[in-house]
Amino acid sequence: MSACPDKLLLIHGLADGELDAANTLAIEAHLKTCADCRAELALIEAMREVLRDDALTHRAPQALRNRIDAALDAAATPTSSAPRRSAPPPPRAPYALAGGGAIAAHVWNGRWASGAMVGIAASLALMIAMPQLTHTGTEDQLVQSHIRSLMVGHLTDIPTSNRHVVKPWFNGKIDFAPPVPELADEGFPLVGGRLDYIDDHAVAAIVYRRRLHTINLFVRPAGTLSLPFGETRRLEGYSLVRWTKGGLEYWAVSDLDPGELQLFHTTFVARAVP
Amino acid sequence: MSGRSLFRPHLVFSARRDGRADEAARDRAEQFRQIMLPHMDAAYSLARYLTRDATAAEDIVQDAFLRAFRGFDTWRGDNSKAWLLAIVRNCFLNSVGPNRAVAMTEADMVALADPADAQNPETIVAGRREAAMLRHTIEQLPEPFREAIVLREMEELAYKDIAAITNVPIGTVMSRLARARQMLGQMLMPEPGASREARS
Numbered sequence: 313m314s315a316c317p318d319k320l321l322l323i324h325g326l327a328d329g330e331l332d333a334a335n336t337l338a339i340e341a342h343l344k345t346c347a348d349c350r351a352e353l354a355l356i357e358a359m360r361e362v363l364r365d366d367a368l369t370h371r372a373p374q375a376l377r378n379r380i381d382a383a384l385d386a387a388a389t390p391t392s393s394a395p396r397r398s399a400p401p402p403p404r405a406p407y408a409l410a411g412g413g414a415i416a417a418h419v420w421n422g423r424w425a426s427g428a429m430v431g432i433a434a435s436l437a438l439m440i441a442m443p444q445l446t447h448t449g450t451e452d453q454l455v456q457s458h459i460r461s462l463m464v465g466h467l468t469d470i471p472t473s474n475r476h477v478v479k480p481w482f483n484g485k486i487d488f489a490p491p492v493p494e495l496a497d498e499g500f501p502l503v504g505g506r507l508d509y510i511d512d513h514a515v516a517a518i519v520y521r522r523r524l525h526t527i528n529l530f531v532r533p534a535g536t537l538s539l540p541f542g543e544t545r546r547l548e549g550y551s552l553v554r555w556t557k558g559g560l561e562y563w564a565v566s567d568l569d570p571g572e573l574q575l576f577h578t579t580f581v582a583r584a585v586p
Numbered sequence: 587m588s589g590r591s592l593f594r595p596h597l598v599f600s601a602r603r604d605g606r607a608d609e610a611a612r613d614r615a616e617q618f619r620q621i622m623l624p625h626m627d628a629a630y631s632l633a634r635y636l637t638r639d640a641t642a643a644e645d646i647v648q649d650a651f652l653r654a655f656r657g658f659d660t661w662r663g664d665n666s667k668a669w670l671l672a673i674v675r676n677c678f679l680n681s682v683g684p685n686r687a688v689a690m691t692e693a694d695m696v697a698l699a700d701p702a703d704a705q706n707p708e709t710i711v712a713g714r715r716e717a718a719m720l721r722h723t724i725e726q727l728p729e730p731f732r733e734a735i736v737l738r739e740m741e742e743l744a745y746k747d748i749a750a751i752t753n754v755p756i757g758t759v760m761s762r763l764a765r766a767r768q769m770l771g772q773m774l775m776p777e778p779g780a781s782r783e784a785r786s
Contacts, residue, residue, distance in 0.1 A: 321757075324764045328738065330745050355771055362774070363739040367717035368724070372630035376644045380626070380651045387655050388615040460616065 315352035316342075323349055327356040450563075453510050455550050458528045458565040461506065461517065467526065468504030468519050478505040482516050488560060490516045490531040493583035500527070500576055520576070527566040527576055534561040544570050553577045557584070618658050622651065625667045628741050629674045635736045636678045638725045646681055650674040668747035671737070675751055723773050731766035738763055 315323060322339045325331045331339065343350050461467050470481040475492040482490060485507055494502055503519040508530065515532040534556045544553045551570040554563050555577060564580075566573050629650060633643035650673045654661075661669050724732060730752070737748045749756045 320764055321760045324760060324767070325745075328745065328763070330760075356767055359767055359770060359774070360739055362720065363724075363735070365717060365720070368720055369627065369740050370631040370634040370643070372626045372647065373644070376630065376647060377626060379644075380623075380648050383648060383652055384615065384619065384655055387652055388611060460620075 315349045316346060319346075319349055320352070323352050324356060327353060327360070450511055451545070451547055451552055454528075454530055454552060454563050454565050455547050457508050457510065457517070457530070458526075458550060461508075461519070461528055462526060467506065469506045471504040473502045473504075475502055478502065478518065481505055482507075486514050486516055488516075488531075488533050490518060490560060491584035492518055493580060493585065495520060495576075495579055495583060498579045498583075499523075500579060522566070522568055522572060522576065525566055525568045527564055527568065527573070529580070530563040530565065532561055534559055544574060546570060555581065557581060614658065615655075618655055621666050622654055622658075622670055625670045626651075628667055629670055631740065632671055632674050632733070632736060633678060635721075635724065635732055636675065636729070637681075642681065646674060646677045649681075650677045653677065665743075665747055667741065668743055668751055671741070671743075672751040672753075675733070720774075723770070726773065727766055727769055731762050731769060734759060734762040735766040735770065 319339065319342055322331065322335060323343075326336060326339050343353065470478060472478060473496070475494045479489070479492045482505060492502070492505070496502065500520045500522055503521050503526070506517040506519060508515050508517040510530060510532065513532060515530050518529045518531065520527040520529065544551070546552070550565055550567055551573040552563060552565050553570070553573050553576070554561070556562065562577075562580075564573055564576055566576075568576070626647070629647045630643060633646045633650075634640065637643045637646065650670065653676075654670055654673050657673075724735065727735065733752060734748060737743045737751060743751070745756050745759050748759045752759065754762075
């Protein structure tokens, strides 16, 4: 237990991986000849093993998360903060009825009151604010999610061009298995995969590229209400192509022009082996 | 708790929605969430070890996140966890006020002089590895050593980050770590050989 006093800090530095090459060599040479210093190093490592136990760190309680969530929303006003797991953004279509708006706003507030209400609030807000089946807040979320993915260097959770890596990566993170075909030879190289949240559900986001453009392909189980046919539309300058196949719903989002994204769609469908 | 915030979102509907300033602010808020919220456990854990009190820790973490949000523009894009933890620590220091050094040291000395678990050697060995016991033991360390060891071993931060967070030179971080480990070693493993056998 009595390591050489002049070596003590170096031993700790070595254990912490903080020494430069010269010091590392010097202290390693010393350790070979000094049993006391070796004991000190062993003690550090034994203690580290004990301290690295996850049970020792405290987890933030859910109530605290909710409080901070609400506090951040309040602090972010006049904007209400972006709705990552939340109700859809304010619809850009004007409300038909002022009363409808008031109710929707009320429902919207449910989110700030309780995280558990999010799902209900989202679906209610959707139903009240957007009665049309074909144009749901989902598309806004998809475009926002696409934009976010480009913004903060968070395009992929698993950055790899190897589809054999991307596909298993989704295992256990989502309860469906999206096909991940390799399309590089068709001019759509695979970039990686990511988990995302749309309509409060985890979805797979598979990322492809077309020249310098990024394509986010969101995949989720097709809901009972989902329409069986495909469609193409543009939203805020982004192209969206939707299709369903094998019980899964696909949304491709990109700043490519709709024609090229349509080409991606046909290429993907042709190559996808479920 | 969030009485005021309950009514804020109305503004979204009444105010102009598509102004550029709004857009930028929303992006900023979203970016903050993505970068900083993942560190909430780390922030809370550090606050718990600093305060040794669950309620106080919650208040400090909430305070810290709000300050971090307001000061997000000053974050330079380097280690986000270290940046946030430094704010957590500052909030803690603010919360305890200037008297803390004296008060803490006294309590620490008492705790150190009388380790709560110095009774039966067998229960010591059995309980050694229990998380609650370990946490308690770590909480016995005087503050500078406690925060150094928590930041290093639990949050796995580099010396330079710990130095930045605790506002001391790297040399001080090193000596505090060495001292913290020595103290912990004495508290956890009175006879190194025996305890290591017990653990395997």
